[in-house]
Amino acid sequence: MAKILIVDDSSLSRRISRRILEEAGHSVREAADGLSALEQYATDRPDMVLLDVTMTEMNGLEVLEQLRMMDSTACVVMATADVQTSTKTLSEAGGAVGFVLKPLTSKAVLLAVDAALAGQGATQ
């Protein structure tokens, strides 16, 4: 079981992610924006972050950069509706170890999460 921080400005997406991860036995925390996510990460040091891209104030790529500055070993999987190849490329360049597209399915999320936690990474 891992401690996972879900970062998404959509409460619906957070609920879906929480259900998937908790049913798989993981412990879940939530943040609705980038700043809250950085504060929670500094406090809780979760094993993994499931991070949305399109958010107010700080977008997910900016949050990813800040997280990796705070902790160069931060394990981050991006979860987004943004299907652009360039977004996936930027995420990988920023240090994300997984990339999952919305709408989120249990299979895709758990595949990416399990691979990230195992240190292998998986992308859609």
Add this chain to the structure above:
Amino acid sequence: MELTVPEVSAHPIANLLPALGRFVHGDVATVHQIFGGPISGDAFLLLDIDGAARLVDLLTDAGAPTKQMGASAREVLGEVGNILLNACLGVFGDLLQIRFTFAVPRLHLEALGSMLDSLVIGRDELSHALVVGTLFRVRASEVTGCLVLVLGFTSLDRFLREIENWAARATTQS
């Protein structure tokens, strides 16, 4: 979910109301996604209120569609719009080899005319709209809706040039 072959048309903004009136009437639900980059504008998913209620009902198994869009129904519609608009614009971005940035999607429930009056694309003067109308079929129920890209003069010009560039690349490769 199945989609029929989409009808694509372009219209000056002044003619957008009758063009969209072919798909929807009266009060509408729209999910707007302002996008930026080399081409910027306002993309929105447009459904009439009945269609929006039916779509929410089908996706949530609520049991009976209602036009009373509560917080939960709004969340579902917003997420559906977010996913459809990102898919549409993302494919455009990859095809045309340009990168879009997206603002957080916003849901609006209002009359079609009021919604069109409120369209804003920053400093770029409104010019034309690309309308992609289609029929969604979800579990044997039909919902009519359309995706609309509203572009200013500069973005429309760039959009057309990028499409020509893509067509040239595609024909060269084939």
